[in-house]
Amino acid sequence: IAQVHPTGNDSYLPLNLKLSLVESGNVLQEIQSRSRDCYIQLNRFKVLPGNNFSIRLVLGEFSITEDFVI
Numbered sequence: 001i002a003q004v005h006p007t008g009n010d011s012y013l014p015l016n017l018k019l020s021l022v023e024s025g026n027v028l029q030e031i032q033s034r035s036r037d038c039y040i041q042l043n044r045f046k047v048l049p050g051n052n053f054s055i056r057l058v059l060g061e062f063s064i065t066e067d068f069v070i
Contacts, residue, residue, distance in 0.1 A: 001041055001042065001043075001044050001045075002019065002021065002041060002042045002055050003039055003040070003041040003042075004017065004019050004033075004039060004040050004041070004057065005038070005039045006038070006039075011038065012035070012036050012037060012038060013033040013037045013038070013039065013040060014033065014059055015033060015034065015035050016032055016033060016059065016060075017032065017033040017040070017057065017058070017059045018030060018031070018032045018033075018056075018057065018058040018059070019031050019032075019033075019040050019041075019042060019055070019056075019057055020055070020056040020057075020058070021042050021045060021053060021054075021055060022053065022054040022055070022056055022065070023051075023052075023053045023054070028045070028053075029042045029043060029045065047068075047070045048070070049070050050070065051069075051070055052067060052068060052069045052070070053067075053068055053070075054066065054067045054068065055068070
């Protein structure tokens with residue numbers, strides 16, 4: 001499970017923050033924060049050994065992607 005929580009003294013995530021599960025350039029899952037969301041999370045997923053996937057966060061024009069290999 002991949003989750004995003006607010007940082008610092010913030011109680012809620014920024015509005016319209018997107019959390020995505022990406023494999024080979026294809027978005028497999030995506031969720032977007034709403035007002036007053038304390039956290040967001042992707043549905044449980046499985047990755048077979050030897051495969052890779054990415055978790056991407058997008059807020060407005062800013063994006064960060066972290067790649068993982070199992």
